[in-house]
Amino acid sequence: MTLGPDPRPPFDSQARPPFDRQALEEAFSVLPDLDLELLPEAASTNQVAAERARAGADEGLVVVADHQTAGRGRLDRTWETPPGTAVTFSMLLRPSVPPATWPWLPLLTGHTVAKALRAEGYDAHVKWPNDVLVEERKVAGILVERVDTPDGAAAVVGVGVNVGLTEDELPVPTATSLAIEAGGSDGVPSRDSVLLDVVAAIREGYDTWQVGGEGAAARLAASYAESCATIGQQVRVDLPTGEAIVGRATAIDPDGRLVVETGSGAQRVGAGDVVHVRPAT
Incomplete structure (x- = not known):
C-alpha cells in the first residue's frame, strides 16, 4: 500500500476533516486485490493513475485525492469541489474481457456506484450512460479512460461523489450532494465510508463481469436497465455534429x-457519439 505525505488541509479540520489515513489503510489491507495511494491533493486522480499504469502498476491500484483541484469529466468538462466535501478517486483496471465489451465498463461503474449509494439509504439511479442521480440531480460523475501501457491496454475509472457540499457550493443547479439529500450533515455517511463502499462495489461488480461470461453480461445489462432513470423517458440526444435525436428511450x-x-424508427447511440442526453421538452 502506498501512502503520500501527510495532508495539510486548508480548511476546517473539525467540520470537514481529511480522510482518516489510518482507518483507510486498515480497511484496504483486508480488501482483496486493491491497493491504496492516498494523496493530500492532486490536480486529477485519473492523470495520476494513468501515469502509474504506464509505469507498470498492477490492476487494483486506487488513487485517492483528499482534494482534487482540476478534475475532468466527459468532453473535458471541469469538476471541482471545495476541500473536504467530496470523494474523488481513480481505480486502475486491466480488463481481460474482449475489447468489444469494454464500452460496458463506464455503465457498470455508474451502476455499481448507484447501488452503493442506495445501500447508504439514497434513492440513487443512473442517467445513461453513467451519471448518478438522486431526485434527478447529479450526485456523482464518472470518467473512464483507456490507457496504453507497456503491459497492454488498461482502463482508468475515475469517480467523484459529492458528499458534504451545501446548496451554495454546488457548481450547477442540477447537482446535489449526499448532505443536501439527507437534509443536513446529521446522518450523512463519512467520506471514508463512502469511499470504501463505492470502491468495494465497483471491484465486486467488475470481478463478476470479468469472470461470469455471457451470463454475467446479460445480468449486468438487465440490472443496469432496471435502475436506469433514462429508460422510458422522452429524451433529446445532442450529437457532436450539432444534430439531435428526439424520442423515447426504450x-x-x-x-x-x-x-x-x-x-423514423429506432436509433442507437453510444456514449462516445453523444454530447448530452436530457429530457425532451
Missing part, C-alpha cells in the same frame, strides 16, 4: 448503446 442494447424510438 432500452439498452447488448453493446451498451441507448435505443431511442423516433418517428
Whole structure:
C-alpha cells in the first residue's frame, strides 16, 4: 500500500476533516486485490493513475485525492469541489474481457456506484450512460479512460461523489450532494465510508463481469436497465455534429448503446457519439 505525505488541509479540520489515513489503510489491507495511494491533493486522480499504469502498476491500484483541484469529466468538462466535501478517486483496471465489451465498463461503474449509494439509504439511479442521480440531480460523475501501457491496454475509472457540499457550493443547479439529500450533515455517511463502499462495489461488480461470461453480461445489462432513470423517458440526444435525436428511450442494447424510438424508427447511440442526453421538452 502506498501512502503520500501527510495532508495539510486548508480548511476546517473539525467540520470537514481529511480522510482518516489510518482507518483507510486498515480497511484496504483486508480488501482483496486493491491497493491504496492516498494523496493530500492532486490536480486529477485519473492523470495520476494513468501515469502509474504506464509505469507498470498492477490492476487494483486506487488513487485517492483528499482534494482534487482540476478534475475532468466527459468532453473535458471541469469538476471541482471545495476541500473536504467530496470523494474523488481513480481505480486502475486491466480488463481481460474482449475489447468489444469494454464500452460496458463506464455503465457498470455508474451502476455499481448507484447501488452503493442506495445501500447508504439514497434513492440513487443512473442517467445513461453513467451519471448518478438522486431526485434527478447529479450526485456523482464518472470518467473512464483507456490507457496504453507497456503491459497492454488498461482502463482508468475515475469517480467523484459529492458528499458534504451545501446548496451554495454546488457548481450547477442540477447537482446535489449526499448532505443536501439527507437534509443536513446529521446522518450523512463519512467520506471514508463512502469511499470504501463505492470502491468495494465497483471491484465486486467488475470481478463478476470479468469472470461470469455471457451470463454475467446479460445480468449486468438487465440490472443496469432496471435502475436506469433514462429508460422510458422522452429524451433529446445532442450529437457532436450539432444534430439531435428526439424520442423515447426504450432500452439498452447488448453493446451498451441507448435505443431511442423516433418517428423514423429506432436509433442507437453510444456514449462516445453523444454530447448530452436530457429530457425532451
